[in-house]
Amino acid sequence: MNQIVKDFGPDVLGTPADVLLADVAIRVQLSRTDHDKAETRYHAINDWLDREGSALRGLVQLLYPQGSMAIGATIASKLRTDEFDIDLVTELALASNTAPQTVLDLLYGSIRGERGSRYFAMTERRTRCVTVHYADDMHLDVTPAILAPEYRPKTSRIFHHRPGDPQEPARSLWANPWGFAEWFKARTPLDHVFSKAYAVRAGTWDRLMMEKADAAPVPAQQDADEKSKAVIVLQLLKRWRNVRYDKRTGVRRPPSVMMAKLIADAANQTRTLSEELLLQAQHMHEVLLAAHRVGRQVHVANPVCDADILTDRWPETLDQQALFLRDLEDLIIKAARLHGECGLDEMRAIMADLFGENPTGDVFKSFNEQMGSRVALGQSSSQRGTGRFDLGKAAVVAPATASRPGQPSPARPHTFFGTRRE
Numbered sequence: 001m002n003q004i005v006k007d008f009g010p011d012v013l014g015t016p017a018d019v020l021l022a023d024v025a026i027r028v029q030l031s032r033t034d035h036d037k038a039e040t041r042y043h044a045i046n047d048w049l050d051r052e053g054s055a056l057r058g059l060v061q062l063l064y065p066q067g068s069m070a071i072g073a074t075i076a077s078k079l080r081t082d083e084f085d086i087d088l089v090t091e092l093a094l095a096s097n098t099a100p101q102t103v104l105d106l107l108y109g110s111i112r113g114e115r116g117s118r119y120f121a122m123t124e125r126r127t128r129c130v131t132v133h134y135a136d137d138m139h140l141d142v143t144p145a146i147l148a149p150e151y152r153p154k155t156s157r158i159f160h161h162r163p164g165d166p167q168e169p170a171r172s173l174w175a176n177p178w179g180f181a182e183w184f185k186a187r188t189p190l191d192h193v194f195s196k197a198y199a200v201r202a203g204t205w206d207r208l209m210m211e212k213a214d215a216a217p218v219p220a221q222q223d224a225d226e227k228s229k230a231v232i233v234l235q236l237l238k239r240w241r242n243v244r245y246d247k248r249t250g251v252r253r254p255p256s257v258m259m260a261k262l263i264a265d266a267a268n269q270t271r272t273l274s275e276e277l278l279l280q281a282q283h284m285h286e287v288l289l290a291a292h293r294v295g296r297q298v299h300v301a302n303p304v305c306d307a308d309i310l311t312d313r314w315p316e317t318l319d320q321q322a323l324f325l326r327d328l329e330d331l332i333i334k335a336a337r338l339h340g341e342c343g344l345d346e347m348r349a350i351m352a353d354l355f356g357e358n359p360t361g362d363v364f365k366s367f368n369e370q371m372g373s374r375v376a377l378g379q380s381s382s383q384r385g386t387g388r389f390d391l392g393k394a395a396v397v398a399p400a401t402a403s404r405p406g407q408p409s410p411a412r413p414h415t416f417f418g419t420r421r422e
Helices: 016-028 030-051 101-114 175-189 192-213 229-245 256-265 273-293 318-339 343-354 357-376
Strands: 062-066 084-092 122-123 131-132 136-145 157-159 171-175 305-309
Touching: 016 192, 016 229, 016 273, 016 318, 016 343, 030 062, 030 101, 062 122, 084 101, 084 157, 084 256, 101 122, 101 131, 101 136, 101 157, 122 175, 171 192, 175 256, 175 305, 229 256, 229 318, 229 343, 256 273, 273 318, 305 318, 318 343, 343 357
Parallel strands: 084 136
Antiparallel strands: 062 084, 122 131, 131 136, 136 157, 157 171
16 A cells, blocks of 8 residues: 655654554544535435425525534544434524424424435434434434524524423523534634644545445545644544443433533644643543532533533533543543553553544554554664654655444445435
């Protein structure tokens, strides 16, 4: 396999830890192919809501991505399969006093449609959104909103109603996911040298995956893959959180949007990816610990809408908060080792524990094979027992090439509209 050749300088993916962390993030993020598929699907949902016979025909003002999709931080939500959650908001031209149950039921009925129609067997009514499930490990969560034009642009009401539970009161909540995404992106600007280096690796990964699937190659879209260190660390921390909570039953996970807010608050202070991971883990721990020490649950609000509480459903108890604090303490110790000079064996064990065996095994296997070849050819050198490698001024090893877990080869036929995944 050809190597990626570029002079990125000494501080850009210049250590094994930085290279391997970048490759794990690439391994678990939404690929360019899946991103394009998600866009096709949410445009199809928008058209479907406005079809003849839909209860919302003429009432959909705008449908747009929110959360991770809006800021480029979407990762696989499951450990054993690459299942992606795509979060959308649909602005509806309904009266501001429309009951929460009515709004959610209208959206559910309009997407589901009549028996035998496109989305009928794929649609699920949930507490704050309607979910459309696809057969290829992707689902769209569509949250209905009613715009409040008297407030800051894009401030809206969203709705909470749990079907089948009359004991839980229905309510509307203030939200501004559009404004939050714009604030986050402004707080996490690109370091262009670093971001281009990462984009080259991400683009190469996408092309390799398409070749493995025996499909048409993905056109080079480097700009679309450029990300700041803060965004990449957000992806890594979400993956780490998912690993920690995978086998914890009945415990809600810390929300991604809270993590995004805290990461944006501490961004733009580091030079390397491993340093960014350590700093962000420490900052998140400090914020939660400050609340915990005085017996309070952490409170994080949307910086562009004070009434939009990003921690309104987590933590439910101080015990849940204490559990996550212990997780963060363990992460800080291990991130410090990665940022230091631990050997590759220890580095692999740490990253497998933090991010799971599947992505870690892939990237270490590829790294070891390529570095072994480069050392043998005199293009790189290593210091035995440490994590130090001279990666070579004019070359950076290519990303891991193993296929995604559960991904068949050759590719099976599919449709963009999909079917219900059983």
